[in-house]
Amino acid sequence: MRRWGRLWGPALAAVALLLLEPGRAADAAEPGVPVPPGELQDDTNRGAISAADRDLVVKVRLAGLWEIPAGEMAVEKSKNPRVREIGRDIADQHRRLDAFARDAAKKLKVKLPDKPNADQQGWLAEMREAPEGKEFDQIYVDRLRAAHGKIFPAIATVRTSTRNDVVRKLAQQANQFVMTHLTLLESSGLVDYKELPAAPDPSAASSPPAALNPVAQTRPDKPWVSLPVIIGALVVLVGFGVWMVRRDLRNRRPAYRSRRPYHYDR
Template sequence: MIAARIDRRARRVMVGIGATVLAFLLAPAGAARAADGVPVPPDGAMTDTGSGPLSAADRDFVVKVRLAGLWEIPAGNMAQEKSKNPKVIKIGKTISGQHVLLDKLDVGVAKTLGIALPNQPNNNQLGWLAEMRAANSTTFDQIYVDRLRAAHGQIFPAIATIRASTRNDAVRKLAQEANQFVLTHIALLESTGLVDYGSLPTAPPPKPNAGPVPVDGQMLAAATSSGGGVSGVSTTVLLLVLAGALTAGVITTMRILRAR
């Protein structure tokens, strides 16, 4: 009598465990829990040996990073001298100092890859600096914020293109680092409350049936064929095999308990 009760109880326990595990295996995967705070891209695993083909776009990007520092460093210095707004003064000092660091990173990459860099701003940048020099303390802040915010908005998508497409590891790392600098500077400039968003260029309209992100045929074929699972094996088949093994284990355990 007691043995029969134990057998029935053990059977119910094992069936319950089996059902729970089986339900877990067959349940659709839910969304991962969001991490607290916004993640910072890790760069510890990135290399910058200069290995990989170097494209014309890569070379142009390294030159543009250099050009950005050649005019934004003196512009930030002028902000500290001409502005009467403590926030603009602090932001000018921060952006100028960070461009000194970014310039060192860029010069190092250029040296590794044998890319010749300019030593003077281009004509447009010289014009912006002249405009700032001519401004008084009342008009300087708006000119400074407008010119830098527009320039950062132009190079931002260029950085993303290089980061996503370059085959050279040194350029890839520089693009990731430059992206973090640019995002920081955009946020700083916008924190002044002086950005004229209406004057900024708008994004081009999406192409019909293009989707939110451009994907080439090779990427699409790989994604649809693999499905994110084990190559050549259906996820459903794997789950059914696991469920079968679990059921067999439950039955075997019940038989052992019954024999006792």
């Protein structure tokens, strides 16, 4: 038992290193990317609504008013099967997103536009005037990719700050649609990433990075090792402990002595 007691320390230290070592077991297999469970969100119109909330509902509506006809033009004017498929998918998905926006506007009593704004009308005119084929394809992908890149952070800001559950749910739905459309447009192979606007410099007033934040280091949001790894380590320790105890008990058991007297040769 003393020997086993001396081994407890190193064994527990090994488990502690396993639990604290960043990424070893967690990186063994890449998990699937989760999809936000929308059924967990309410849209009963609870919570105050801000000007940014109303603006988001309007912007979602405006996006559908020009991206639906743009997608229809892609189906008609593109010679590229992939671009035609992208245009069809984005137009169909914006019809569904537009229904969500109109339903939210009805609950929130937000007045929605019935035609695209001046910039969007200009983009549609540019597409109508472009010749069929590669020139149209490039204009279509460039204009939609730029528009989605601008609205993406705006949706994220409202999603994380709104007090109203209707707006929160619409923002989450819109975020999923926009992410899908970004991916579809980029799958065309026509996006010139060098021409995309650069991200703004990080603000000096923002929170320090995780590596310099002691709270983030001592209380991480996610465990380094998954629950199955922890359970497996504990099972190994317990099994090792039982084996050591049984071995010590066998070593302490007195040797068997025969009751028959020994006979010595004389």
